[in-house]
Amino acid sequence: xxxxxxxxxxxxxxxxxxxxxxxxxxxxxxxxxxxxxxxxxxxxxxxxxxxxxxxxxxxxxxxxxxxxxxxxxxxxxxxxxxxxxxxxxxxxxxxxxxxxxxxxxxxxxxxxxxxxxxxxxxxxxxxxxxxxxxxxxxxxxxxxxxxxxxxxxxxxxxxxxxxxxxxxxxxxxxxxxxxxxxxxxxxxxxxxxxxxxxxxxxxxxxxxxxxxxxxxxxxxxxxxxxxxxxxxxxxxxxxxxxxxxxxxxxxxxxxxxxxxxxxxxxxxxxxxxxxxxxxxxxxxxxxxxxxxxxxxxxxxxxxxxxxxx
Amino acid sequence: xxxxxxxxxxxxxxxxxxxxxxxxxxxxxxxxxxxxxxxxxxxxxxxxxxxxxxxxxxxxxxxxxxxxxxxxxxxxxxxxxxxxxxxxxxxxxxxxxxxxxxxxxxxxxxxxxxxxxxxxxxxxxxxxxxxxxxxxxxxxxxxxxxxxxxxxxxxxxxxxxxxxxxxxxxxxxxxxxxxxxxxxxxxxxxxxxxxxxxxxxxxxxxxxxxxxxxxxxxxxxxxxxxxxxxxxxxxxxxxxxxxxxxxxxxxxx
Numbered sequence: 001x002x003x004x005x006x007x008x009x010x011x012x013x014x015x016x017x018x019x020x021x022x023x024x025x026x027x028x029x030x031x032x033x034x035x036x037x038x039x040x041x042x043x044x045x046x047x048x049x050x051x052x053x054x055x056x057x058x059x060x061x062x063x064x065x066x067x068x069x070x071x072x073x074x075x076x077x078x079x080x081x082x083x084x085x086x087x088x089x090x091x092x093x094x095x096x097x098x099x100x101x102x103x104x105x106x107x108x109x110x111x112x113x114x115x116x117x118x119x120x121x122x123x124x125x126x127x128x129x130x131x132x133x134x135x136x137x138x139x140x141x142x143x144x145x146x147x148x149x150x151x152x153x154x155x156x157x158x159x160x161x162x163x164x165x166x167x168x169x170x171x172x173x174x175x176x177x178x179x180x181x182x183x184x185x186x187x188x189x190x191x192x193x194x195x196x197x198x199x200x201x202x203x204x205x206x207x208x209x210x211x212x213x214x215x216x217x218x219x220x221x222x223x224x225x226x227x228x229x230x231x232x233x234x235x236x237x238x239x240x241x242x243x244x245x246x247x248x249x250x251x252x253x254x255x256x257x258x259x260x261x262x263x264x265x266x267x268x269x270x271x272x273x274x275x276x277x278x279x280x281x282x283x284x285x286x287x288x289x290x291x292x293x294x295x296x297x298x299x300x301x302x303x304x305x306x307x308x309x
Numbered sequence: 310x311x312x313x314x315x316x317x318x319x320x321x322x323x324x325x326x327x328x329x330x331x332x333x334x335x336x337x338x339x340x341x342x343x344x345x346x347x348x349x350x351x352x353x354x355x356x357x358x359x360x361x362x363x364x365x366x367x368x369x370x371x372x373x374x375x376x377x378x379x380x381x382x383x384x385x386x387x388x389x390x391x392x393x394x395x396x397x398x399x400x401x402x403x404x405x406x407x408x409x410x411x412x413x414x415x416x417x418x419x420x421x422x423x424x425x426x427x428x429x430x431x432x433x434x435x436x437x438x439x440x441x442x443x444x445x446x447x448x449x450x451x452x453x454x455x456x457x458x459x460x461x462x463x464x465x466x467x468x469x470x471x472x473x474x475x476x477x478x479x480x481x482x483x484x485x486x487x488x489x490x491x492x493x494x495x496x497x498x499x500x501x502x503x504x505x506x507x508x509x510x511x512x513x514x515x516x517x518x519x520x521x522x523x524x525x526x527x528x529x530x531x532x533x534x535x536x537x538x539x540x541x542x543x544x545x546x547x548x549x550x551x552x553x554x555x556x557x558x559x560x561x562x
Contacts, residue, residue: 050399053399053402053403054402054403055399055402055403055561056561057557057561074405075311075405075407076405077405078403078404078405079405081403083399083400083403085396085399087396089395089396089397089399089400090395090397091395091397092395093325093328098324102317102320102321103400105313105314105316105317105320106313106314106317106318106400106401106404106406107313107314107404107405108311108313108314108405109313110313148400
């Protein structure tokens with residue numbers, strides 16, 4: 001991991017009613033990396049982001065942004081952070097240009113028109129700069145929120161469910177934008193329900209559930225470590241049950257007995273496939289086709305959350 | 310000091326009023342004119358003078374104060390309540406803006422609008438009655454102090470309110486009655502002794518009295534006490550706001 005630009009240590013949040021939304025979270029994010037925080041609804045993703053950005057007060061713990069304490073040196077810390085919230089929270093009566101300029105000034109910068117123009121052009125909003133936000137579509141409003149978050153040239157950008165409810169084209173555009181921002185050196189932390197989004201973009205992945213950070217891992221390492229592969233054999237004759245004597249492979253049947261499925265650990269040197277094929281041949285169980293696939297990040301996520309819930 | 314941040318909030322709030330110019334300025338001017346027609350024309354013609362001042366002229370400071378208080382509270386409260394209502398408060402809370410800077414932006418804009426409105430009402434009044442300001446410096450000082458103090462109070466109200474109903478509750482059931490009962494349209498010396506004593510517990514009496522003193526050199530209570538109460542109210546509001554931002558009450562979870 002590159003040098004950390006964000007360091008979260010021992011952060012917990014317990015609300016007045018006694019509900020604990022976060023349990024002792026430790027997390028470091030490297031400068032320039034794309035980090036995806038995955039978790040089901042209510043896992044604590046937004047609470048964690050809100051605490052880092054200063055919207056929610058933590059019960060315990062410290063947060064450092066490029067060496068600035070987010071509580072005691074909050075002005076320096078917040079100048080470095082941009083946040084795109086989950087909700088479409090934007091003043092509907094303002095024009096696009098006015099609201100983006102407002103955001104830039106709010107974060108202590110002068111109304112730099114050339115930079116704002118570039119941001120609006122990057123997000124295909126320049127032609128809509130004089131339009132009132134209420135006149136825009138949901139996807140365009142989402143772009144306005146991103147433009148507002150980028151208006152003060154942040155070094156760390158939080159994207160809280162950035163593509164929730166947007167169409168496929170806009171989602172692809174946003175992915176491109178994220179890659180472009182990363183090329184400029186911006187650190188990006190995103191929460192998402194779309195596993196494909198994390199799989200597509202992230203360098204590292206954190207999984208959070210019930211307020212606990214279950215793991216933080218390089219995406220590739222996580223896939224390798226927890227990934228499983230499947231071998232599907234299309235049988236010539238369907239089977240009613242897995243034949244006796246094949247227990248060591250822990251096989252199961254799918255597709256009304258027409259497919260024999262073998263799930264194995266991708267990291268094991270001996271995956272047992274040659275032996276299985278020999279065994280099937282000896283038992284005269286013929287197949288017409290075979291196909292292997294690896295488990296997706298979504299499968300891994302479901303396994304993790306299911307196991308540790 | 311985040312001057313760009315303060316300016317951004319101030320400009321945003323002023324722009325919001327310009328969008329509703331009719332409601333912000335024309336409404337109060339029309340209301341003031343109606344007050345003159347009803348109180349100055351109908352009632353004033355029977356009262357002639359109060360403390361040697363024609364009744365029409367006598368009610369001018371009270372009328373300005375009435376609008377100043379309600380508009381200061383209304384502008385500042387909606388200014389901070391609306392971002393809470395729409396959810397855009399996240400941006401203010403996550404910005405490098407201190408509590409004092411946020412207050413300067415919101416309260417500064419609310420107070421500016423109220424002072425402009427006060428000046429417009431004063432100008433409108435001049436069409437109906439003769440206006441003479443004996444202590445213009447004191448008048449401007451009272452105008453500013455009251456606008457700032459009640460804008461601070463409105464800011465607190467906007468943070469406290471959880472609904473539009475609550476937002477309207479305090480101005481409607483507290484500010485307006487206190488202003489009407491605070492000597493806006495009469496001298497409290499005209500009241501029976503018992504009610505005069507009760508009136509002295511109404512802080513608006515001191516505001517109206519001080520403001521009226523700046524016009525006519527006469528007030529219901531001593532000018533120093535008026536000034537002291539106004540400043541005391543302002544400091545109390547500042548203390549409450551400081552506590553709100555320190556504790557995060559109704560702003561941060």
